Amino acid sequence: MMKKKKMGLIPLLLSLMMCTALFHGCMANDDVPIQINDDVLGLIVFKSGLHDPSSRLGSWNEDDDSPCSWEFVQCNPSTGRVSEVSVDGLGLSGKIGRGLEKLQNLKVLSLSFNNFSGSINPELAFITGLERLNLSHNSLSGRIPSSLSNMTSMRFLDLSHNSLAGPIPDEMFENYSSLRSLSLSMNFLEGPIPSALLRCTTLSNLNLSSNQFSGNLDFSSGIWTLNRLRTLDLSHNVFSGSVPDGVAAIHNLKELQLQGNRFSGPLPVDIGLCPHLSRLDFCHNLFTGSLPDSLQRLKSLVFFGVSNNLLAGDFPQWIGSMSSVEYVDFSGNGFTGSLPASMGDLKSLQFLSLSDNRLTGSIPGSLFYCAKLSVIRLRGNGFSGSIPEGLFDLGLDEVDLSGNELEGPIPPGSSRLFESLHSLDLSRNKLTGSIPAEIGLFSSLRYLNLSWNSLRSRMPPELGYFQNLNVLDLRSTSLFGSIPGDICDSGSLGILQLDGNSLTGPIPDEFGNCSSLYLLSMSHNELNGSIPKSFATLKKLEILRLEFNELSGEIPKEVGSLENLLAVNVSYNRLIGRLPVGGIFQSLDQSALQGNLGICSPLLKGPCKLNVSKPLVLDPYAFANPINGQNRRNESTTTPMRFRHHMFLSVSAIIAITAAAFILIGVVVISLLNVSARRRLAFIDTALESMCSSSSRSGSPPTGKLILFDSRASQNWITNPENLLNKAAEIGGGVFGTVYKVSLGGGPRMVAIKKLVTSNIIQYPEDFDREVRILGKARHQNLISQKGYYWTPQLQLLVTDYAPNGSLQARLHERPPTTPPLSWPNRFRIILGTAKGLAHLHHSFRPPIIHYNLKPSNILLDENCNPMISDYGLARLLTKLDKHVISSRFQSALGYVAPELACQSLRVNEKCDIYGFGVMILEIVTGRRPVEYGEDNVVILNDHVRVMLEQGNVLECVDPTMSEYPEEEVLPVLKLALVCTSQIPSSRPTMAEVVQILQVIKTPIPQRMEAF
Template sequence: MACLQRCFCINESSLQLNDDVLGLIAFKSELHDPSSALNLWTEDDSSPCSWQHVQCHPVTGRVTQLSLDGLGLSGKIGKGLDKLQSLQVLSLSRNNFSGSISPDISLIPSLSILNLSLNSLSSRIPIELASVVSLRFLDLSENSLSGPIPDSLFENLSSLRFVSFASNFLEGPIPSSLSKCSSLGGLNLSNNHLSGNPSFVNGFWSLTRLRILDLSHNAFSGSVPDGVSALQNLKELQLQGNHFSGSLPSDIGFCNHLSRLDFSDNLLTGALPNSLQRLDFLSFLKLSNNMMIGDFPYWIGNMSNLEYLDLAGNAITGYLLASIGGLKLLNHLILSHNQLTGELPASLSYCSRLFVLRLRGNGFNGSIPQSLFNLGLSEIDLSQNGFHGSIPPGSSKLFYSLQTLDLSNNKLTGDIPAEIGLFSNLRYLNLSWNNLHSRLPPQLGQFQNMTVIDLRNNAIYGLIPEDLCDFNSLSILQLDGNSLIGPITEDIGNCTSLSLLSLSHNYLNGSIPKSISNLKKLEILKLEYNYLSGEIPQELGRLDNLLAVNVSYNRLIGRLPMGGIFQNLDQSALQGNLGICSPLLKGPCKMNAPKPLVLNPFVYNIPMNSNNSVSDPIQHHRFLSVSTIIVMVAVALIVIGVLVVSLLNASTHRSLAFVDTAMESKCSSSQRSGSSATGRFSFFGSRSSSELVNNAESLLNKATEIGHGVFGTVYKASLGDEGRMVAIRKLATSNMLQSPDDFDREVRILGKASHPNLITLKGYYWSPQFQLLMTDYAPNGSLHSRLHERSPSTPPLSWANRFKIALGTAKGLAYLHQSFRPPIIHYNIKPSNILLDEKHNPKISDFGLARLLTKLDEHVKTSRFQSALGYVAPELACQSLRVNEKCDLYGYGMMILELVTGRRPVEYGEDDVMILSDHVRVLLEQGNACDCVDPSMTEYPEEEVLPVLKLGLVCTSQIPSSRPSMAEVVQILQVIKTPVPQRMEMF
């Protein structure tokens, strides 16, 4: 009998072990394993306990832990895991799993830890997880999950200790069942679209074991009620980036263990509650970008553990009191853009660990304390205040630590201290808009990492140093509005990283150096209001990146460079010179010749700086020799040629206002940024963060993947201190342009596309290893998700919004087709590339990316357009047909059919395949067109819906020439939308 029992136990154990093996093999079969991490998993083994990444119970031999973190696995989390009936830990984070979360996971009764974070999982959170009552740790963060959190999800999960759904696309309120999780210690729901008023907060106050609560970057609104003091164990409270209003809870200071408190970027009002001073362990306090008022609290200096204090962007008044010196551990003090006044207390130097000091945009006055420059600060920003006196010399400690110095827009006088040349790590120097009377320090060219020098509008005099760019890292040089004299040094051509060069409103003379043509990255050149003479070097026409030039009010003569932007300059960028040859200017045109014709300089009243005057007497001679007549005829012929070429190319004029705007944008984007050794960033009129500019790879590491497209993977990321969200596409490198100049040229063309129905391209990053495109982030998702992945709580699109989407998309495509030569063809129009803003206005994304391909025909033949099944024009598969804008018409036609019907372009049934265009055509011919309208639309005008359906069929014609142009589509839609009586009058 004992033998029989022993044999029975052995057979039962073998059966159980086989279940584990079979379950893991079935799970593996659904995966793509690029690094062969699971190669040793084989069904021939009787037990999986020796397999890598698998742990078993020492007694029963059953699998208890499966940890596959960071192995690069992709595919779907399929069946098989439910066989692992003793599994306690399932961790699959930092992979590329896609699809939905399998409900079969809920069939594992002993599961206590489930970590699926940092993948590409989509769809909704399965309600079946509510049955895993043993669950203690649940992390689904940084995926693409959408829809509401199931209301009853937490009903039976009283054992939960930690929950994170951060960085998804979840919406709706927080379920009330969460209050049942009485053991919860950490909750992170940040970076979603969750909303509602804070009535749920009372439920949180009952979670007395809560240590971490992060609801940041959602859409919560209303006031935060008192009662937070019930959370006696709370250490971190982060509610930033919402729409909370009212005052801070008055009892916030009774959370005795609180170490991190962040309510920034909300709508809070009132003063800081006095109870805050009770928080003895608080090290991080950020309340920036609210509407808080009241005096700067006197008790702030008693918070001895405070390391980070940010109250910027409020309306706080009063003085910075001497008690601030009591914050011995403080490393960040950020009080910018408030209404603080008075002098800086000398006791500020007692904050010996201070690393960042930002007091920009207040009313501080007095002199800058010398003791402040004895600290090891990395960033000093005292700009836009009323400081006077001289700039203190630095100390040896500051020489090595300082990276950013901004003292602009004050009343500083005296010299630029010689010690400034000792700041070996300085990257950003801005002393503009002061009254500094000094020569340019000769050490300016010795900064190895300097990217921005801005000394505008001072009283700086003398020559421009010849060694200004010895280390070739300088991106922005602004010296305008000073009293500089002498020629522009030829060595300026060594500044090959320059994108902005502004030397206007000085006393510079001599010719414009040819070496400027070496500045291949130069985008803005401002030389107006000087004494520059001679011709503009023809070599400057080769600067392909040059976007704005101003050489007005100098003594320049001769023809303009033939290439680049010079043929399209506005009159305001050229006027006030002696004889520049341009059809935009009136007056004589003077050319360099062996016996030059000398013009009367007093024909022009050349305005200079207030201290400048034109006093050079120039003789006015007339040469009537035969050689002079020949020269005159030759000059006339050349001028006529220049006029003809200029008239043919003067289609695009840039105004002087653009120069100033671009200059400020460029200055902003490069501020506090270092140059990359392996790649380069370029921004189109947007402000970048130093973190982004300095390290593109770290940006991708913290970014969240939100989708895949034809041309690469799309991420969302937060930039800068303000946490602005952008979308980042990491381009697939196959067949992409590998030349940085070619890539730059093509992307800049896309960057010029500006239309209300196009997603804005913000900039790009290029390196030999990878390329990134940065665009606006659309938090409301795509038309595809709104049509086919809509949650039950989200109302369906109304006909008015559907028509708005159809018309707006047509306008955006018409702009791409008509405003560029050659036209920008999208090639991949489909609902997933139509993004929606909060008012359901469409924004076309991914336009023009085919321009970045070296060989489009080879690209089209690949399988990359498989994801656009049903939207791809048939001619793209036929090399004998000319590919043009009509390709977009086909995808657009299919898109509006899908918009009206709510059905996909191709649907697979059990026995047949439904082609949407054929389906609509048959119903129209039978007179049953209304049968194909999306049933979720309860009301719609037939007089608009039927013509739109017919338009969709015309656009999807198999013959490209039978399709209308996109401009004609816009006109047709506008006629359809016109009220019937008016429409009849039109015909």
């Protein structure tokens, strides 16, 4: 007899899960029993709660008798029961619901790299025989359920890269005697390490990094008794105290990562007695003292990082004995002495950073023997002598020797260097000679900084050969002669700074070829001639500095059409005439124009010189009757007074007509604006009324439907639509649209509604729904939550939380006199909270959610000055995600655009947000805007703070309205901001690293004093 096909099984499965008789006795209509395999049932129930957009689980068929032939499922051949389910990276979403607990023979469950949300289902603990559980790289939240302790067979547990919070349950590891590997990294877990973890004596891999775990790691914590550990990663937490001697007890330890905590005291003296160590990272802590001599025994060490601590003493002369080391980072400490010649023994060395120490002496020529070296950073020391020529014979990718006392010429490069080098910084030294002609052969060079030297040469025409150069900084380099016209032939140059030289001659017309240029600065030179009209083609130009030159003529009126131009300074030249109409020129400050006695501006005193052509003579008979025209011309010669009288009347009439036309146009414009305003309010009322008509929580959005992710809010809206319409009010606007505040159900709770601009916004409801729901999953205490949306082809609205206490922009720059200034604790709270919110966007989603438009007006504050980031990820709603669109329109805040956005070969990524975050730190600490006018020049805050730091006067930049602040916190915060605003994106930290660095900076005073 053929088995009857099971029809409509999925609607019955949840109720059938309650049947303890395993469906025996349940009969179909023809009395034929339906027997369902437990594994089929469990997997089908699990699948029914998921969203599978690509139908990757299409082979999972409810009509099959066994799931062993299904894709992503493996069975035990002897029992026929499911032993492994691995659905990694299939783009699945939804919650981990019921069903999987039916798979009682399951050994491996892997759901990583999906978008599962909600909490971890406690019923997973019913799978007591599970040996491997991998839920990493999802969006899981809530606490780790204590019921997981029932999985006594667990060997491999990975819950990393989620949003899990709270402490680890104390009883979590009581029964995990077989546990080999545990990873809880990249979550928001907190508290001490549970003591029960010490019972996992077989543990070989422990990764608790990038959380908020705290406590001391002395012998009483017992962490060092896990002597089978091979990798221990406790990085980027808030652990404190000293690391005691005794690490050598972990004989098999290969990787020890403690970076980004608050560890203090000396490094353990026996650390070098772990013979198998290959990675050792103590960076970003508060360690003191010198490096233990035992480190020279680590013959297998590959990665060695101790940067940004308080270490001191002479640079270790035994460094050459680490024959296997590839990565060395000692930057940001207080090491003294010179580099030994034995540096050349590091044959495997690839990365060397010794920046910001107190090293002296010459750079050893033996580095030439480090044939694999690709990055060398010796910035901010006291190195003297010349640059070893052999150094430039290596295949280096990055060279930073800035801020030293190096002398002599720049060595010529080798063919290997020509192909590999992408960043060269030799600024702030005492280099002499000329810029080598070979420099034009660096085909991969993207960043070149030779500023603040004494090169005393002409600008080599070979500079135009660069095909990928994004930044060229030759400030105060003693250059003379003219500027080569082909400097922008490549079209990739984004920043050109030539200030403080002796350059002469006109500005080349070929500057119009600099299509990617957004910062052009040539102040304090001897340039003459007129400003080229070709500047009008620099559509991306944002900052133009030409002050203190000898430029003459009028500013071309075409330059007024540059929409992105945000800062201009042409002071102290010989310019005349009227300013261009439009753009930034109508709001220029006096300091940007002074010193030009011929410019016509109400801001300037003195004569106004118009560079106009000869007077235009009008022939009053030009349109006369051709028959009588000649007689009238003859007649005019005998009546000159009459002719002048007619001309006077004609000019007066023209003036009167022109004035009347302007008045009429003004009246019409004002009337149209009033009508537009009334229509806009009516339009919003109509839109909001239609919003209240219905609601839905899931599925594709029907036209004109309100989609709210919180059903309770939906009910409030529907029951009180009159109050909603009466209290809707406009509260602001931005590049993405206008914002209104609305009362929910007439009650005290308010929400914000953003009416999106229609240009470039997604016009397909399914795509719009998908992108907004992704943003809706970004739930964090430092993010403004997305509550829902409304969509029609003509109107798109976003519903978000409402923040009643204003923005950071208002508190910094628009503060009324009666409001006290922000204190340092509040400023630090804003910086840290914003960092945590951005870290959640960057690290909790794959692909990451990038803000694109970070600036103070998008940081909203609550009553305790806790920040909440708004407008994040809205560029996802654009039909075309283009870095040029982003940089020119949506990153409109002056000074916040990352420099690489001008380089067409680089993509928009998280590093752009990190650059903007660094600028925001500077703005918070200094109280100044990122770009503003000084008395005689344009002050770029980033450059200003960097110079003041190098001169040792950086605390003079701190906002004077802060009467008290701890220097030991403010100074490292400013340094962090400068690292975040590095010109090279790869040099900027991740947001997770930023959070950990900030947490290290906020060290309690007793611990900080103890560290010193």
